[in-house]
Amino acid sequence: MIRxxxxxxxxAGTDISANLTRIQTDAEKAAxxxxxxxxTPELGVTSYAGGHEIVTLAEPADGPLVTRLDEIARQSGVxxxxxxxxxxxxxxxxxxxxxxxxxxxxxxxxxHLYGDYERGLFSPEQPSTCLFTHRGMTFGMLICxxxxxxxxxxxxxxxxxxxxxxxxATPMGNSGRFIAEKMIPVRAFENQIFVAYANNIGxxxxxxxxxxxxxxAPDGTVLAMAGLGEELLTADIDPGLxxxxxxxxxxxxDLQAMAAP
Amino acid sequence: MIRxxxxxxxxAGTDISANLTRIQTDAEKAAxxxxxxxxTPELGVTSYAGGHEIVTLAEPADGPLVTRLDEIARQSGVxxxxxxxxxxxxxxxxxxxxxxxxxxxxxxxxxHLYGDYERGLFSPEQPSTCLFTHRGMTFGMLICxxxxxxxxxxxxxxxxxxxxxxxxATPMGNSGRFIAEKMIPVRAFENQIFVAYANNIGxxxxxxxxxxxxxxAPDGTVLAMAGLGEELLTADIDPGLxxxxxxxxxxxxDLQAMAAP
Numbered sequence: 414m415i416r417x418x419x420x421x422x423x424x425a426g427t428d429i430s431a432n433l434t435r436i437q438t439d440a441e442k443a444a445x446x447x448x449x450x451x452x453t454p455e456l457g458v459t460s461y462a463g464g465h466e467i468v469t470l471a472e473p474a475d476g477p478l479v480t481r482l483d484e485i486a487r488q489s490g491v492x493x494x495x496x497x498x499x500x501x502x503x504x505x506x507x508x509x510x511x512x513x514x515x516x517x518x519x520x521x522x523x524x525h526l527y528g529d530y531e532r533g534l535f536s537p538e539q540p541s542t543c544l545f546t547h548r549g550m551t552f553g554m555l556i557c558x559x560x561x562x563x564x565x566x567x568x569x570x571x572x573x574x575x576x577x578x579x580x581x582a583t584p585m586g587n588s589g590r591f592i593a594e595k596m597i598p599v600r601a602f603e604n605q606i607f608v609a610y611a612n613n614i615g616x617x618x619x620x621x622x623x624x625x626x627x628x629x630a631p632d633g634t635v636l637a638m639a640g641l642g643e644e645l646l647t648a649d650i651d652p653g654l655x656x657x658x659x660x661x662x663x664x665x666x667d668l669q670a671m672a673a674p
Numbered sequence: 675m676i677r678x679x680x681x682x683x684x685x686a687g688t689d690i691s692a693n694l695t696r697i698q699t700d701a702e703k704a705a706x707x708x709x710x711x712x713x714t715p716e717l718g719v720t721s722y723a724g725g726h727e728i729v730t731l732a733e734p735a736d737g738p739l740v741t742r743l744d745e746i747a748r749q750s751g752v753x754x755x756x757x758x759x760x761x762x763x764x765x766x767x768x769x770x771x772x773x774x775x776x777x778x779x780x781x782x783x784x785x786h787l788y789g790d791y792e793r794g795l796f797s798p799e800q801p802s803t804c805l806f807t808h809r810g811m812t813f814g815m816l817i818c819x820x821x822x823x824x825x826x827x828x829x830x831x832x833x834x835x836x837x838x839x840x841x842x843a844t845p846m847g848n849s850g851r852f853i854a855e856k857m858i859p860v861r862a863f864e865n866q867i868f869v870a871y872a873n874n875i876g877x878x879x880x881x882x883x884x885x886x887x888x889x890x891a892p893d894g895t896v897l898a899m900a901g902l903g904e905e906l907l908t909a910d911i912d913p914g915l916x917x918x919x920x921x922x923x924x925x926x927x928d929l930q931a932m933a934a935p
Contacts, residue, residue, distance in 0.1 A: 567824070595863075671786055
């Protein structure tokens, strides 16, 4: 069993230093709460709403922004998943980095960009299977719109992910509410894995975020769910508790049996 | 706009004649309610719980059972989707037939059999894309466990289905409730299509069915949902009402854009 934390935070716009300080504060709170891993929102370090300023703030994965996240993870003892604009070659990606402060950081790049706003700022990456092991559990990463495609979560689950971590920036509205309340639990259930969905909150430029960050279990139950304010969620993740659900809903096993003629 | 009906019915065990009479009654009620299509539960004609007796009752798609469904559709003016055990070659399939009483009936065979009970009785079919056009709308068919795999609904939606019809025999329990209340609306939303899920109800041999038959719209809203008794649901199906949801959640378009390099 491990305890994880999700920070539903309001970014300080494109003030990277303030956003990093906020993540540091939440990492310290997560450590006090006994968590060993903290998931923060999409583009939480460079801001989601900053428009073309985000592009100018983009950094390579070995730049000072990720180095500072490394330090926060090392100092707090809490591994961090954080969203930032990543510069690589001539391209800028909407990325999330995992760092535990000791090994090399691992970067996932969003494959399914949403709408003209994101496509005007970022390059899409081909769908990738970005897994890491933390305290003996296998985790995958996706970003926001990626998780709305069942294909992306399935790919990670088939590759062995026991939990998928999803920084997001889902706006207010019926769709945002539906995604948090119904789609995220279904993504967990249909793969019999855990899913953590960490949303921005508050108004930020043209965006009003939906909050409702959620941690869902393999049987579709909600382990923790935030409201419409800033919040630090925690949940205990124990795959051993869901053996009955996996036996009753053996989707991955039956999918593979069907695929083989 | 068309109106469809879903019959959440308790079968009379393996009494095929009684089950056909019940479907006739519901087809007449559906006609009175202005519906042009009636969806009935999985194996509703031959029973889900009948064990090896179902195998002995299996009929070819041009046998008297389907011929009687043809007559009911023709007499009532309501097209019918009904589940039956189909004999073909040396195999027995868990099948659903669509008939409007005028054209040749169309048969879909379940691909994803659930558990040892079904695998002991039926042969699985390879996943197939079984579409038909009724009153200008394109429909697909799946059966029960099939719809729990997002791949199956996606395949039909990509092929052009605007609505997927799902006879089912989902048993009582947390999983059954989750599938009806959350997974079916998510299958509709993630493909921006309609889904109708027609469950058995009541006790039948070793099975206690979950009821909660549901008709869900492309935006994930519930157009009609049954409780824990026999019930005839109706709903008006108007794809034109969901243009906003399709524009906000363009999953099929963005999936194809991503697949193309």
